[in-house]
Amino acid sequence: MMTDRNSRLIEGPIPKTLIMLTIPMIFGTISMIIFNLTDTFFVGQLGTGQLAAMSFTFPVVLFVNNLAHAVAIGASAVISHSIGEGNRNKVKRLTTDSIVLSLLLVGFIVPIGLLTINPLFHFLGASLEIITYIREYMVIWYLGLVFIVVPMVGTNAIRAAGDTKTPAFIMMFAAGANIILDPILIFGIGPVPRLEIAGAAMATVIARALTLIMSLYFLYYNERMLSFDIPSLNSILVSWIQILYIGLPNAGAMIITPLAAGFITRIVATYGSDAVAGFGIATRMDSFALIVIMALASVVGPFIGQNWGAGKFDRIKSGTKFSYRFSLIWGLIMFIVFAFLGGTVGSIFSDDPEVISVTGLYLSIVPIGYGLYGIVAISTSAMSVLKKPIHAAILTLTQAFILYIPMAYVGSLLIGLWGVFLALPVSYLVSSIVAIYTLNRIIMYREKTVKRVIDQKIIQMEA
Template structure:
């Protein structure tokens, strides 16, 4: 492993370090949001049925992405700590074993997904006229799932080194490929056949496949973070144990969140397919609006991991504080922007009045909670890297299932869609306050234990 991949985040200005890490990551995530928005835009030109079909697939796609993201957080946490400790061989072993584990999980999910498309989406509320469109899209998407999961996990290992430029560039490559292929495959331009919604799935798979190839080249050839030494079964299981202790609760929780989104989608489906389409447009715009905070949360984990591994505890707390203050300020700015421009933005995707009205309503209510939503994410990431994954998972589950869903059903009965959307704001505010309080206490406790262990070690060495 190259010397340049040793701990790079344990010195220098904390704010500047986080800023320098976040900008490349934000550009990459901006590209991925453009990826989703491009699909939504072109499919929206096919009609409301097609747009609704893609909106129904969003919770399931998010389950798979959440699995990969959760594993990625686990990988980033253990790899960044190993880098902070200066253990290069451990870094290679953990990175390699994480990709093997990811591949095994992909195989099982593809088999399950292909067998459950029809009953699952019927349960989510898809009507008979929309269900065939969903089936055609998801068959292609499932078969390309390996190109979604492996690059996400691999990029997390790269970010653990302090390199966010490369993962950002890898994501941008997928965007450019998707933007080019979407109209060609969907509308049948030139020599390409008109594939409509299937074309959107194929463009996604092609774009992601390129990121798979580039991500593997970076890990194997450039950074040499992959080892081809055959591990013993015990070594392999120990690697998986360390990753899954952090990654499994995170992945499990992240996979449950799309289930929560699916329940909310089913509730909105009672207002008609156009309302679902409008909800789909708004949630994709939301992904774009929250990009800087999401990018910051992606780099906060490696920052905390390296500094905690290097015993730089004061930098951990300062970095967390900076991040939370930024989230509050950015959330306020996005609320002011989207409250006044939501209707115009929605009209760019589809002319249906119900689609526009639903999306606009969402975009002047839910952004009120963006600051809290970002703070909740930052706190749970920090708790996970501090080896408190169960606390992180519990807070997230409380937000989604104890607060959001019951409040959404209650709000629907009283205020219709406005009540459904207001429930999201209330759930984020309450959960964010709990998460921040828990993080402060965990940091104080963990730092005290670590300092006590250091003192015990020094006493023993003296004796």
């Protein structure tokens, strides 16, 4: 099980290993961006109101996705470490128990989500008309949440084994299904009725349901990472504690991001629905521009986890340094691209001059911080795998609530939307400096701890 990939992560050339792991994830991440942009494009054809509704749902959808992703990160971290140790039975137990934990998470979120749609989006600044559109979308989305959460955990477990091709294939398949289903269900084709924004939600749920089937199939038949043995309650609890030790702080950190997005959306909403629509388009372009960086950050975790399990800290240090340099170079490239093309992006999704103007303004300012964002993302991923998730959470909290939101609020008062958008790259500049320093200290601490344990074992053997 996983022998060839495992040896590649702990023995292969570091730049080549990280790049070869990242490339499939780039295509997978592109697929997910296309997935979201497809929804935005087709819903945008319905009108500015529906497009604004999609923009309002973004922070909430991100919030729920991040909760699930936190469990996935916790699972991936402990699974990759166990793989590095060579403990196959523990890998199977942790993978299976993480899937069960994800089902419990769905059971907790769905009823709360359905009951809070109206008051939550009213708080975020949506009008009654927009909330009507939002409700059409979110009711279906919540009811299909199991198809979103479980595959997220499953594909992260596959990635922990050093297989990035399978998760990428699953994501590409989902995007393809969504592209086909969106126009059929939104506008109605043949016998299918016109469902409008509800159709976008239904297309998402159906496409994600297919990924649930695929992820469980690959986990069981290809990776042999699932177990149908009935464990003791104590065994399950031990697994959940290990996963949640990393997952809960990550959940807190990931909740921070959509909460911050919600506050920023509320600030932008004071400039009107057109500004919110333009802001929503621009933030989705963020995701597109950061594809490569996020793909790299997603594979840094398994790389560090397996090398930590194998006690190879020199590879961890070299891998993080390479990732930082790569992130800065890619961020610079994207800044140059948007400096030339950012002004025309909004016109692809809307013909409203104000929507186009806000989109262009955002993309002329924020991309300068892309590479710095990558450093923060890579560092927090590494901290979590090295079992310092609280450090990662504090870093995320500082960037969002201590730096970004206060600066955006003050900037809005002083220079309008310019100030709101400029606050983001400035917050990443400060955060990236703190991230590099903190991660270096954590790696040094882990290295000394492992060396101390090895020395003690040698002394005991000699005695």
